[in-house]
Amino acid sequence: MKTENELVLSKADKNKAAARLLEMYEQMFLLRSYEEKIYFLFLEGVMPGTIHQSQGQEACAVGMLFDLRKEDYMTSTHRPAGHCLAKGVSLDSMMAEMFAKSTGCCKGKGGAMHTGDISVGAIPAIAITAGGMPVAVGVGLSCKMRRTDNVVVCFFGDGASNEGAFHEAMNAAAIWKLPVVFVCENNFYGASTHIKLVTNIENIADRASAYGMPGEVVEGNDVELVNEAATRAIARARKGEGPTIIELKTYRRCGHSRNDACAYRDKVEEKEWYAKDPLIISKNRILEEKYATAEELEQIEKRVLQRIEDAVEYAKNSPDPKPEDALEHVYAV
Amino acid sequence: MAKMSIAEALREAIREEMRRDERVFCLGEDIDIPGGFGGAFTVTLGLSKEFGHERILDTPISEIMIAGAAVGAAMTGMIPIADVQYGDFLFCMMDQLADNAAKMTYMSGGTVSVPMVMRAPVGATTRGAQHAQSLESFFTHVPGLKIICPSTAYDAKGLLKTAIRDKNPVVVFEHKLLYGSKGNRAEKSALSPVGEVPEEEYLIPFGEGVIRREGTDITIVANLLMVYRAMEAAEILEKEGISVEVIDPRTLVPFDYELVLSSIKKTSRLMIVEEDTRRNGWGAEVAAQIAEDGLYYLDAPIIRVATYDVPIPFAPVMENFVVPSAARIAEAARKLMKA
Structure with a gap:
């Protein structure tokens, strides 16, 4: 028999879990809708540049970054939109950057692959494979030397795991016990090359033991599982116990970049993964646990879609940079 | 006025700036291991006695990490002075210097700054082709970097102090034959120019020959x-x-x-x-x-x-x-x- 007090507590816990999952779902839906909108605008030829999208990988970004503070940091890759939205970069400023406007988060100088906003801890994305990993080591070193308990979450892909920078960064973070959480989003393909063709082990996280740090393999499309792993690694980092590798098995719903029909992927494999879509997993759980009704979820989705339309309007109405603005910001003053 | 070699003048500049500003720290290979060299040419010798090994940070032989960590630390409130033993090793970290250090301020629309110093010894000194090159021109080509090359003790101290206070990545080229390093790190054909260096603080602005x-x-x-x-x-x-x-x-x-x-x-x-x-x-x-x-x-x-x-x-x-x-x-x- 549970006491009345315990029943109240467990109800409170359930409410908390419900609120968290609903918020994570809303964030994931924002990431998905943002990138879908970008994709259509890109196809329409409204946007310049290229795109590297992360539809299908939303649970990785949201689950990992959900409990970070504004003062914590995040480093990202050539596929940064989801990470940046989840770290709190403003939707308007990201959309404006995609439209190459002066109100963009990088004032039109960065573009999709360098999205970021250091004022919310999102280091402008580094689009050289594994290039952000040594930088994350420096950010972690800085957090430690300044005697803060801030942490840095460092995203990289399976392809990055065979770069020299990966090894140098992992080793340094481990020997100095830096507050870095290394997050491998293993979507199985470095552009068109399957990870099995270029790596002899099953799990990238198995390499953790080579550096004397913990490694964990997690179902990357389940936002709650990702968040649980994140909680463990972040707590460890905050306590000064050092870095962790979290490998999130996930899958792109999109091509590597523009005009990629993914002819190198097996269609059965695609079907299996699409059935494990992170939004579907979360939505089903919300309905099963009765955290919300289908109508309530629809309301959430409507709200998000409106925010995206507003961001597009904002971006379209924003001024272009002046051509000669290109000559500014080469040096900090 | 004190008479100093360039190695000593650089060391004094680092010491004064580390005393003045706790954000300043050094990282590199063999920079102050007890019983070691104090960097390949003794510039950082003994600094850990005053500042400890946390601020005089000996690293693994990982040039990509050294430069990348300097970039990351510089962007988030620290002022790193990174070090390579021979300038030629800068090629190992070229991506971090040319793609990250040099471009981060620009790519972020001026919202990020990278106040770091990258020190590198250059010059031919009978070590063969991979410990000999003068690399200034590789780096003068990169927008976003500042490049300095002190040839006297007075300039070494004044320019390095300015570099440490600059908000941008500064690459410092130092010549192996000019350090005036002592003991078993001294170069055989070194010129060892010893110069007058004032006791009082001075800075030398960049762009003044x-x-x-x-x-x-x-x-x-x-x-x-x-x-x-x-x-x-x-x-x-x-x-x-x-x-x-x-x-x-x-x-x-x-x-x-x-x-x-x-x-x-x-x-x-x-x-x-x-x-x-x-x-x-x-x-x-x-x-x-x-x-x-x-x-x-x-x-x-x-x-x-x-x-x-x-x-x-x-x-x-x-x-x-x-x-x-x-x-x-x-x-x-x-x-x-x-x-």
Whole structure:
């Protein structure tokens, strides 16, 4: 028999879990809708540049970054939109950057692959494979030397795991016990090359033991599982116990970049993964646990879609940079 | 005034800035291991006694990480002074320097700054081709970096202090034969210039060259070791009645074109001497810029004396042949006078 007090507590816990999952779902839906909108605008030829999208990988970004503070940091890759939205970069400023406007988060100088906003801890994305990993080591070193308990979450892909920078960064973070959480989003393909063709082990996280740090393999499309792993690694980092590798098995719903029909992927494999879509997993759980009704979820989705339309309007109405603005910001003053 | 070698002057600059600002720290390979070298040329020797090993951070042999960590720390509130043992190792970290350090401020629309210093010894010293190169021109080409090259103890201290306080990545090229390192780290053929360094604090702004020797017939622009070779050549030439003005730009980015222009108004002849290989070198850039801005002050073509376009060979007789010597500079000057 549970006491009345315990029943109240467990109800409170359930409410908390419900609120968290609903918020994570809303964030994931924002990431998905943002990138879908970008994709259509890109196809329409409204946007310049290229795109590297992360539809299908939303649970990785949201689950990992959900409990970070504004003062914590995040480093990202050539596929940064989801990470940046989840770290709190403003939707308007990201959309404006995609439209190459002066109100963009990088004032039109960065573009999709360098999205970021250091004022919310999102280091402008580094689009050289594994290039952000040594930088994350420096950010972690800085957090430690300044005697803060801030942490840095460092995203990289399976392809990055065979770069020299990966090894140098992992080793340094481990020997100095830096507050870095290394997050491998293993979507199985470095552009068109399957990870099995270029790596002899099953799990990238198995390499953790080579550096004397913990490694964990997690179902990357389940936002709650990702968040649980994140909680463990972040707590460890905050306590000064050092870095962790979290490998999130996930899958792109999109091509590597523009005009990629993914002819190198097996269609059965695609079907299996699409059935494990992170939004579907979360939505089903919300309905099963009765955290919300289908109508309530629809309301959430409507709200998000409106925010995206507003961001597009904002971006379209924003001024272009002046051509000669290109000559500014080469040096900090 | 204290008499100091360049190694000592650099060490003093680091010490003073680390005392002044707790954000400043050093990282690199072998920079202050107990019983070790204090960096390849003793610059950081003993600093951990005062600042501890947390701020004088010995790293694994991981050049990509050293540069990347400097970038990350610099972006988030620290001021790293990173170090490589030999300039040639900068190639290992080129992505971090050229793609991250140099571009982060720009790509972020000016919202991020990267106040870091990257120190690198250059110069041919009978170590063969991979511990010998002068790399200034690889880096002067990169927008977003500042490049300095002190050739005296006074400049070494004043320029390094300015570099540490700059909000941008600054690459410091130091010459192995000019350090004046002591003990078993001393170089056999080193010049060991010892100079007066004031006790009181001073900073040297970037983009201000100095005239090392005044003259009226030829202007020679030279950096690092080549300043000394040019001075030696000027001595020889003076006896032959040729008066040479030697300019040490001290910083390559930014570069003091005004000083060179005002000098050639007087001499009407310009020679550039660099230890970097000749093709597409910083000397070529200076020559082109002066041709654009000062062609009509000149009575003769601009000439360059530089290391021949070969990797640095080991045999001293060959190394001495490919790197500009005082004799080669003097010979080029004689020809220039007849041009």
